[in-house]
Amino acid sequence: MKLRHIFTIMVVLICMLASACNLVLPIATYLIPPATASMTASPEPTISNTMLVRIHLVTSSDWTNLFLVSGATWLSHELISADEPASTADIQAGQFALNQPINRAEAGESVGMIAEVLLAAPLSEGPLAFRIERGDIGSAQVEFSRQAGAEWVVVRTINWDGVTGDGQNAHNIELSFAELFGEVSLPTATPQVLELKPVEPVIGMPQGTDGYPWWNDSIFYEIFVRSFYDSNTDGIGDFNGITQRLDYLNDGDPNTSTDLGVTGIWLMPIFPSPSYHGYDVLDYSGVNADYGTMADFTNLLSEAHKRGIRVIIDLVLNHTSDQHPWFQMAADPNSPFHDWYIWSDTNPGYLGPWGEQVWHPLNGRYYYGVFSARMPDLNFRNPDVTAEMEKVAKHWLDLGVDGFRLDGAKHIIEEGSIQANSASTHAWWKGFRTFYKQINPQAMTVGEIWDTTAINSAYLQGDEFDLAFDFYLAGLTIQAINEGKAKTATDQLQLSYASVPPLQFATFLTNHDQDRLMSQLGNDPRKVKAAASLLLTAPGTPFIYYGEEIGMQGQKPDQQIRAPMQWSAGTSAGFSTVPPWQTLGPDWSHSDVSLEDGDPESILSHYRALIQARNQHAALRVGDLTMATTGNDALYGILRVSQQEAVLVLVNLSGEPVTNYALNVSQSSLAKRSYTPLTILGEGEFAPLSTGSSGGVSGYVPVAEIPPYATFIFQLQQTVP
Ligand SMILES: [Ca+2]
Ligand SMILES: [Ca+2]
Ligand SMILES: [Ca+2]
Numbered sequence: 001m002k003l004r005h006i007f008t009i010m011v012v013l014i015c016m017l018a019s020a021c022n023l024v025l026p027i028a029t030y031l032i033p034p035a036t037a038s039m040t041a042s043p044e045p046t047i048s049n050t051m052l053v054r055i056h057l058v059t060s061s062d063w064t065n066l067f068l069v070s071g072a073t074w075l076s077h078e079l080i081s082a083d084e085p086a087s088t089a090d091i092q093a094g095q096f097a098l099n100q101p102i103n104r105a106e107a108g109e110s111v112g113m114i115a116e117v118l119l120a121a122p123l124s125e126g127p128l129a130f131r132i133e134r135g136d137i138g139s140a141q142v143e144f145s146r147q148a149g150a151e152w153v154v155v156r157t158i159n160w161d162g163v164t165g166d167g168q169n170a171h172n173i174e175l176s177f178a179e180l181f182g183e184v185s186l187p188t189a190t191p192q193v194l195e196l197k198p199v200e201p202v203i204g205m206p207q208g209t210d211g212y213p214w215w216n217d218s219i220f221y222e223i224f225v226r227s228f229y230d231s232n233t234d235g236i237g238d239f240n241g242i243t244q245r246l247d248y249l250n251d252g253d254p255n256t257s258t259d260l261g262v263t264g265i266w267l268m269p270i271f272p273s274p275s276y277h278g279y280d281v282l283d284y285s286g287v288n289a290d291y292g293t294m295a296d297f298t299n300l301l302s303e304a305h306k307r308g309i310r311v312i313i314d315l316v317l318n319h320t321s322d323q324h325p326w327f328q329m330a331a332d333p334n335s336p337f338h339d340w341y342i343w344s345d346t347n348p349g350y351l352g353p354w355g356e357q358v359w360h361p362l363n364g365r366y367y368y369g370v371f372s373a374r375m376p377d378l379n380f381r382n383p384d385v386t387a388e389m390e391k392v393a394k395h396w397l398d399l400g401v402d403g404f405r406l407d408g409a410k411h412i413i414e415e416g417s418i419q420a421n422s423a424s425t426h427a428w429w430k431g432f433r434t435f436y437k438q439i440n441p442q443a444m445t446v447g448e449i450w451d452t453t454a455i456n457s458a459y460l461q462g463d464e465f466d467l468a469f470d471f472y473l474a475g476l477t478i479q480a481i482n483e484g485k486a487k488t489a490t491d492q493l494q495l496s497y498a499s500v501p502p503l504q505f506a507t508f509l510t511n512h513d514q515d516r517l518m519s520q521l522g523n524d525p526r527k528v529k530a531a532a533s534l535l536l537t538a539p540g541t542p543f544i545y546y547g548e549e550i551g552m553q554g555q556k557p558d559q560q561i562r563a564p565m566q567w568s569a570g571t572s573a574g575f576s577t578v579p580p581w582q583t584l585g586p587d588w589s590h591s592d593v594s595l596e597d598g599d600p601e602s603i604l605s606h607y608r609a610l611i612q613a614r615n616q617h618a619a620l621r622v623g624d625l626t627m628a629t630t631g632n633d634a635l636y637g638i639l640r641v642s643q644q645e646a647v648l649v650l651v652n653l654s655g656e657p658v659t660n661y662a663l664n665v666s667q668s669s670l671a672k673r674s675y676t677p678l679t680i681l682g683e684g685e686f687a688p689l690s691t692g693s694s695g696g697v698s699g700y701v702p703v704a705e706i707p708p709y710a711t712f713i714f715q716l717q718q719t720v721p
Helices: 003-020 102-106 177-181 239-244 294-306 325-330 383-399 423-439 453-457 471-483 486-499 525-537 593-597 603-616 618-622
Strands: 029-031 046-059 063-070 073-082 088-092 095-099 111-122 128-134 138-148 151-162 170-175 220-223 264-267 310-315 359-362 365-368 403-406 444-447 506-508 541-545 624-627 635-641 646-652 663-665 674-681 697-700 711-718
Touching (some): 095 111, 128 138, 138 170, 138 177, 151 170, 151 177, 294 310, 423 444, 471 486, 486 624, 486 635, 525 541, 525 646, 525 711, 603 674, 618 646
Parallel strands (some): 220 541, 264 310, 310 403, 403 444, 506 541
Antiparallel strands (some): 046 111, 063 095, 063 128, 073 111, 088 095, 128 170, 624 635, 646 711, 674 711
16 A cells, blocks of 8 residues: 555544534644743743654665754654665654665765654744754755645645755755645634533443443442441331432432432342341342341332433342241251252361361251351252352342342352362353343343453353453552552553453442542542542543542451441431441541532532443543553553544542653554643643654653642543644
8 A cells, every 4th residue: 555545544533533522623723832942940831833844855865854943843754665675764752764774875875765744833932943963975956745635735845955065964944834734824813722621421331331231330339238327216227218318429410419329229138137248148039128128128229310310239049047947948858948058967177268167067967058057058050059049139120120240259159178260150150141142132140250351251251241340450550559660550450451351340449348449549539549549540431439429438357347427417417317327437426428419529529420421432432542651650641542532541549749750652542643632520720742653652751740649630632624
């Protein structure tokens, strides 16, 4: 393919992308000087324009150097072709140089090269001055071209010969602004400012963007019902309590931003259970009377749906309570339920995955329970058990739940002492998926597989779960912030991203089994906000544990990380008007929703802004992931590009300002262009960004200083050349 054709295709692609973005792009854009200039004190914004200029050099000299003297600043420069392998071409530090072996030059042989340079030129300046120097022998031809639609038009050709000492081996050339822009009339009005616009915002129930499923448009919130809000003054949270507080989570009005904005809820177990937490089930088709009635539950479901919030419930399949009627009957070897559980006449003797006893004595025999004697494992080799659990899944899907969080999912079927991730377990989940997708193809499952990325991803190849929680990413994200070292998080993020089908993993920071984020991050709200930034700008489907959005403290034992939600500084932290079922968290008197509600610097306000940004910007939800190296250990940088939008995210993971940095991206799906960064989150004015033909970015410094723990999210708008 001829170069001209490649250029034409490239230009057409850029134009298609620009029109697809539905951008009305003014000819003049509001830019500040590029990276190098912004490093000096108080850069003054300059009205300028960018232009792409092609330079075609053919020379028989041994060396040729081309300098930009005045009138414009180099934004980027890229070699498109060099037709002689023995020659070397180098474009750096504003100098464009071609060298070939001296013996070839002495033999009068000629070489050619084509480069593209992207320039920022202030409108008020005079012509652009270039200086060309070459070796003392041979000839040189330099041709400057500008873009006119899909064509390249030559605007000036300089051609000269020379010999040593004739004074002709340097040449100065000036090109006027108008020459390089053709017949475009220059605006004289005040500069137009590009407007930050939502791109494919989520409105109502998330539907999915760019062909991805609805859960990639969703942000989930994990609720422990017992601890969220007590509507009937018994000190226990309940379904009606959640319904009364739905507007806090999402009021269903896309024009208000005073709500959190989440679009999904995961309810921890809602079934009748003898325990406070509910992970040992007595009846899979009923609801816990502490939480209300089935009518209260279905009302919660429909009120959530009205607000654009989907609801998934915790499904605890691996085991029941030892008080479940099935197990009570199973103790009799003659009962039809006996084979619903796992029995041995003698103690097989091996321990469980955590070194715990898994064989528990009963009436002279032993039953298997991987988590505890109170939680006997069901026997999923028995087709009656599988059929019963499929009935359970259908029951809840028919009631309108949108999917399931699958508890302890790696333990479904044991193969002797192989008690996790067995081939039989994988096979069972494949069957379960086939079943529930028949009931509702849009139903979603998210598995709890607390294991390595490799093991986790084996469940996510498209025929088992839709999502699984990424425990390693959660832990390493928190560690990265405690260390002030971005690489700790980005290495794992890249691994997680590459290990599953595009975007099909569930991200989180903490859940009901882990110490609260605030406690893990030294009670430093700045660190908590930085962690939230990483969670809510990354690919995957994010899950937020209730109370994390206000920075609640809490450390194990478990009850203390599942304490009542802190709504206000009043009685029982506004959770109830009577003493709550569980002691309030240690920070209840000074950390609550009402206190943080109106404070723009609060953790709650930061979560709201991040969630709103994700709901408004497709690139944050479904954009692909490209890592930016930053040249600074503490600075986290990622690029997210969807079909319609590109977003750059920078987060300082340290308590010191970051000044010594430059962003580099080796390649990305960005079109080769100049881009203007508009802030979705963060304050200031930022230098333009330009990309090479493979979407790479080199040495980009959008702003001189990134404050401690600050987050910047930029939408990259295309600048018109
Ligand atoms: Ca209650
Ligand atoms: Ca709203
Ligand atoms: Ca099991």
